[in-house]
Amino acid sequence: MLWNAIKLECKKAILNKLFLAVILIGCTITMFSLIPCLRAFYRDMNFLEKMSQDTSVLRNPMMPLNSLFNHWIGSEAITPGSTDYFFLFPLLIAIPYGWSYCAEQRSGYIKNMVIRSGRWQYHLSKYIALFLSGGLAMVIPLLFNFLTVAMFVPAVTPDPHYITGYGIISSSFLSELFYTKPFLYVFLYLAIDFIYCGLIACLCFSFATVIKNRAVVVLLPFFVLLGFNYVCSSFIYTSSNVVYTELSPMNFLRPVGAYDTNGFVVSVGIAILFTITFSTTVVRGGQSEIY
Amino acid sequence: MKYIKLLWFDMRNGMIKKPMLFIIPTMVAFTACVDLTNRISSLNEFGYFDFKLTGGFSDYMMYIYGGMDKYVPDLGDPFVFPVRWTVVFLAVSFITLNYPYTDMQSFGQQILVRTKGRSVWWLSKCGWNILSSLVYHCLFFCVSFLFCISVQGSFSSEINKDLTYAVFQVSRESILSSDVPWPSVMLILPILISIGINLFQMVLSLFIKPIFSFFSVALLIISSSYLISPYLIGNYAMPVRYDMVVNDGVDIKVGLVAAIALIVISVVTGVIRFHKYDILNKD
Amino acid sequence: MTTIEVQGVSKIIQKQTVIQDVSATMQSGKIYGFQGINGSGKTMLMRLVSGLIRPTRGSIKINKKILGKDITFPESIGLFLENPAFLDGYSGFQNLKMLASIQKRIDNTKIKNTILSVGLDPNDKKKYRKYSLGMKQRLGIAAAIAENPEIVIMDEPTNSLDTDGVELVKTILSEQRERGALAIISCHDLSILQLMSDEILLLESGRIAKHLVAPNFN
Numbered sequence: 081m082l083w084n085a086i087k088l089e090c091k092k093a094i095l096n097k098l099f100l101a102v103i104l105i106g107c108t109i110t111m112f113s114l115i116p117c118l119r120a121f122y123r124d125m126n127f128l129e130k131m132s133q134d135t136s137v138l139r140n141p142m143m144p145l146n147s148l149f150n151h152w153i154g155s156e157a158i159t160p161g162s163t164d165y166f167f168l169f170p171l172l173i174a175i176p177y178g179w180s181y182c183a184e185q186r187s188g189y190i191k192n193m194v195i196r197s198g199r200w201q202y203h204l205s206k207y208i209a210l211f212l213s214g215g216l217a218m219v220i221p222l223l224f225n226f227l228t229v230a231m232f233v234p235a236v237t238p239d240p241h242y243i244t245g246y247g248i249i250s251s252s253f254l255s256e257l258f259y260t261k262p263f264l265y266v267f268l269y270l271a272i273d274f275i276y277c278g279l280i281a282c283l284c285f286s287f288a289t290v291i292k293n294r295a296v297v298v299l300l301p302f303f304v305l306l307g308f309n310y311v312c313s314s315f316i317y318t319s320s321n322v323v324y325t326e327l328s329p330m331n332f333l334r335p336v337g338a339y340d341t342n343g344f345v346v347s348v349g350i351a352i353l354f355t356i357t358f359s360t361t362v363v364r365g366g367q368s369e370i371y
Numbered sequence: 372m373k374y375i376k377l378l379w380f381d382m383r384n385g386m387i388k389k390p391m392l393f394i395i396p397t398m399v400a401f402t403a404c405v406d407l408t409n410r411i412s413s414l415n416e417f418g419y420f421d422f423k424l425t426g427g428f429s430d431y432m433m434y435i436y437g438g439m440d441k442y443v444p445d446l447g448d449p450f451v452f453p454v455r456w457t458v459v460f461l462a463v464s465f466i467t468l469n470y471p472y473t474d475m476q477s478f479g480q481q482i483l484v485r486t487k488g489r490s491v492w493w494l495s496k497c498g499w500n501i502l503s504s505l506v507y508h509c510l511f512f513c514v515s516f517l518f519c520i521s522v523q524g525s526f527s528s529e530i531n532k533d534l535t536y537a538v539f540q541v542s543r544e545s546i547l548s549s550d551v552p553w554p555s556v557m558l559i560l561p562i563l564i565s566i567g568i569n570l571f572q573m574v575l576s577l578f579i580k581p582i583f584s585f586f587s588v589a590l591l592i593i594s595s596s597y598l599i600s601p602y603l604i605g606n607y608a609m610p611v612r613y614d615m616v617v618n619d620g621v622d623i624k625v626g627l628v629a630a631i632a633l634i635v636i637s638v639v640t641g642v643i644r645f646h647k648y649d650i651l652n653k654d
Numbered sequence: 655m656t657t658i659e660v661q662g663v664s665k666i667i668q669k670q671t672v673i674q675d676v677s678a679t680m681q682s683g684k685i686y687g688f689q690g691i692n693g694s695g696k697t698m699l700m701r702l703v704s705g706l707i708r709p710t711r712g713s714i715k716i717n718k719k720i721l722g723k724d725i726t727f728p729e730s731i732g733l734f735l736e737n738p739a740f741l742d743g744y745s746g747f748q749n750l751k752m753l754a755s756i757q758k759r760i761d762n763t764k765i766k767n768t769i770l771s772v773g774l775d776p777n778d779k780k781k782y783r784k785y786s787l788g789m790k791q792r793l794g795i796a797a798a799i800a801e802n803p804e805i806v807i808m809d810e811p812t813n814s815l816d817t818d819g820v821e822l823v824k825t826i827l828s829e830q831r832e833r834g835a836l837a838i839i840s841c842h843d844l845s846i847l848q849l850m851s852d853e854i855l856l857l858e859s860g861r862i863a864k865h866l867v868a869p870n871f872n
Binding site: 105156167244295296309314318319 | 399402403413444445446447448449450454455458462465473540581582585586589590593594597598
Binding site: 486 | 739
């Protein structure tokens with residue numbers, strides 16, 4: 081029964097027009113990172129080639145500096161695509177399915193589901209579906225960008241000698257992995273993004289238990305993150321002479337930023353988000369009365 | 372008379388009953404004032420100024436609406452969006468997003484058939500939108516004013532240049548060497564831009580889902596902070612980027628024309644579109 | 655004397671034809687019943703006649719004035735479409751008072767009498783959000799008839815009503831006919847529709863399949 085409910089919810093969450101629209105919008109935004117990055121890459125390559133031809137001396141092509149791992153959208157914070165994507169992601173991940181609980185409550189569809197699958201099962205399957213749709217909506221465009229960049233830029237392992245070209249320094253989160261096993265680094269970052277965005281999308285579910293308006297429910301996670309970012313920037317990162325630990329997911333879900341985060345912050349963030357979303361939806365929903 | 376009555380309905384149902392319209396500006400203004408006071412104290416301790424500076428009303432307002440210096444892409448300098456400025460402009464867009472749409476699908480239908488005119492209904496929503504935006508922004512002024520009184524700050528009509536350049540970390544190359552004072556009246560333009568953006572969002576909701584119209588506005592806001600361009604209207608809502616403040620800044624007069632044009636175009640487009648709009652229960 | 659002339663009206667929404675070449679003439683002092691299965695286009699036709707949506711083809715004339723061209727909405731109309739929608743934070747009386755204040759055709763006494771006539775208490779301070787489904791339905795009916803409109807449109811007015819409520823709707827409709835209003839109703843209960851209507855338009859897939867006149871409904 082539970083498995084069938086999960087399958088049905090996941091199908092509804094992923095095989096819908098909004099999910100497709102969001103993936104398309106996401107991929108389009110990442111193109112505004114891809115194009116400037118490729119332009120910069122080819123400009124550098126052409127410049128080095130010309131230098132070698134002009135001076136008849138083979139120059140150091142500095143290939144680790146022009147690597148896939150500092151040209152994909154996740155590891156650069158200077159193009160409009162990267163800026164827009166990592167600012168708008170809380171909206172993108174909530175749009176595909178964040179509205180569903182609200183809509184099903186309003187239409188009475190929830191009753192049909194609950195009497196067939198059970199209260200707890202319905203809420204759990206909804207939670208899982210939302211988590212998956214949020215995570216996928218975030219990660220698919222990132223993956224699309226990573227693979228597209230990989231078609232043009234070689235996946236040279238980053239070299240610490242060129243540290244200024246990466247923005248990943250020794251204090252950066254998972255920096256050791258970045259300079260030794262960059263594919264694993266990218267995979268781990270995508271996994272963190274997936275988990276965070278899945279949980280952020282589940283915030284819609286939590287809000288929907290108290291708010292009836294679906295537009296508000298979908299937009300609120302964005303404002304929660306923006307508000308948290310505002311609190312951090314106004315009250316925590318107050319001095320320009322101190323290197324702070326990044327606390328805001330809006331900033332640390334991209335590896336490169338003004339401040340670095342650490343494993344503790346990331347884990348605590350996941351724990352808090354999970355506790356809030358799971359307890360207000362699945363745990364509470366499993367006992368709640370449905371009118 | 373009918374218009375006034377409709378507007379009054381909208382004010383009662385779409386403004387007075389929206390506590391966030393009052394809570395958000397009050398909180399953001401207060402925290403911004405506290406933040407600036409702390410920053411001024413730090414700068415004074417550091418001996419940044421030749422004398423002990425106290426913030427004035429215009430400085431607080433500039434701190435809230437300032438935005439950010441132009442961004443020059445550099446590997447060593449990742450883009451960090453102006454959080455406060457973004458919150459100020461997106462929060463009001465969020466608050467004014469849903470009311471016309473939900474009203475149109477519920478009680479507003481009853482009002483519509485009684486008013487006998489689509490244009491007057493739409494214009495009432497435009498009026499409501501403008502007044503809501505004005506109330507929202509006025510609260511920033513009121514809270515800053517009260518805060519300024521409480522800390523015994525100055526009420527000069529001019530904005531302190533050195534303080535602005537310091538707190539917004541304006542690059543040396545951008546700093547304009549001019550003796551022309553910055554009148555605080557230039558802080559009116561961001562409000563006009565905000566009204567224009569909110570009306571634009573309302574019209575856009577007649578063509579696409581409100582969530583996507585908000586998405587478009589958010590995209591416009593973030594793109595404006597990234598790129599200094601006369602075509603991205605959000606730039607005119609950032610006084611730190613005005614040509615009287617920095618080199619290569621945006622022209623404040625063009626901004627004024629753009630804001631008024633956006634308001635007029637949005638209202639007119641809305642009237643035309645709404646005239647042929649099918650009122651269906653889409654939810 | 656009110657006349658509604660629906661002339662070759664079609665409506666296409668998102669590439670789907672929901673109303674197809676519908677023509678009919680309706681006159682005051684009569685009740686017109688829209689009959690049809692779910693999705694046959696009853697509510698859409700009501701929306702078209704009320705001016706909330708515009709025909710893709712054809713025209714609707716109300717007293718010789720083209721809807722959407724000469725007039726935006728019918729000059730005197732009471733509307734009850736699908737689910738009643740009122741402001742949550744106000745009582746039934748306050749909601750009707752707000753609506754009545756637009757045209758100022760009726761005073762508080764008339765509003766109270768109308769509320770009373772649908773079986774609700776006009777002095778009840780209970781907020782609309784706390785109303786039961788049946789109470790909401792009754793208030794929706796009250797809003798449609800309160801201002802004595804020349805055209806009354808009611809979509810499924812008997813939904814969620816108890817037997818007393820259904821009888822009430824019948825009485826109200828008879829009253830509307832007696833005072834010379836043009837009433838359009840839709841109802842899934844065929845017996846009520848046949849009992850109350852002077853003419854029945856049977857809709858199928860957005861078309862008028864049959865136009866029956868009382869007493870020959872079968």
